[in-house]
Amino acid sequence: MEVRDTRFVKEALAVARLALEADNPIAEITGGTGSGKSTAAKRIVEVLGAKRIACWDGISRHQLLKKAAEALGIEGTGAVDRLLMDAVEEGAARRMLVVDEANKLNWRALEALRYLADECNVAVVLVGTEFYERQFTGARTRELLLQLGRRIGAKRSRMGHLDRAETYSHILKPVCGDCADKEIVTKFWHGCRKGNWGDGMELAQECRRLMAVHELPALNAAVLDAALAWTANRHAVEV
Template identity: 60%
Template sequence: MAKNKEIRDTKVVREALALAQLVLAEDNPIGEITGAAGTGKTMAGRAIVDKHGALRIAAWDGMTRHQLLREVALLAGIEGAGAADKLLRRGEDAERLLLVVDEANKCSWRVLETLRYLADECAIAVILIGTELYSRKFSEARTRPLLLQLGSRIGAKRVSTRHLDRAETYAHVIRPIFGDVADKDVITQFWTLCRKGNYREAVELAGECQRIMASNGIQSLTPAVLELAGKWMANRHAVEG
């Protein structure tokens, strides 16, 4: 089956790696990657981890400021009693670390402010990754005033993820999994079925096509295979809805 965690050299990944390089060099070392679900945000974050040896956490609903600090301290090699306090005392002259925070939309404003403090005072560059729910925190009346400092630190250091175009879908999903496909109609059909390039759904669709091909002894991707896989995708969405 196709592996969703495999990192592809997409435009978004390249932009994310360039963002990480910029954030590491900035006086205000905070950046963000935002986009809709399934558009490659997590893959971009993992690419940053692989390229720069970054620390990574995935936020969870209800995560507190102390839980965040404890997790980051552990990743930074700070253990034992008072690890969170030791992390806060690193100082801005310490060796700069890079922290990727996935699912930042699940962070409360207090947690986001703590991340700003780590970037300001503790020599930890931060890249926040989240959906539109994360972005909304900067415009909602209740949280906007509380996040003004964080927003000013981020500035223009932003990457927006997006769906793959047909060429990218072919280059990064279809060809690596199925080999050369000459039929442009098949490529277009595949691209359309995964909501015109949603990366996560493209990988899931490819996996279902592989299953159908294996169970029926089919060697190449065909319109019939895609039709069956498309029905599976439609039924899956109906169940989830």
């Protein structure tokens, strides 16, 4: 599905553009689960030509740098060394690396990303849940974290919930079509935790599935109720 430019996605694009132009080219996009962080990351890739990598629990510094090198087109033996040591041609365009799930990185990996931004002409956009204060408490790592925070500065964006109108225009209408019933729109908005992007997309897709099964041209209250019951039950099972 086409990525929608919600106000939060627009803000994320704005801080990414700032990182491309800044002396300290590191930006940060945070937000809760389902707030649309990865959607924003993919939009940055699409609009600004960035390269995206995703982290996992336990990823090492070397694994991170290897993925970064591959994403930036540096492959083969010694790719990490060439990423870190090769001189960037004078006047070369700055590259951009979007690091999704960055909250899973340890301080060594974050230091490596800071080096890429400081020395290798790579703009870095960190995407993930807020994690700094909880993860780094030691005297040494705390100082490194403060250095990273200073480089990020004001280049920060936090994803949040959409209001009712945005939920309709960016989620419900694109997935399920026009809906003139304001009560249904309001109920949908409440049903996806008042505009949570992930919950909204899941609920809308379930509505669309039920509409297709029953060959309905438009969303109605019965379909929405059935979709809400399914999603509520699924979330209850997950807990």
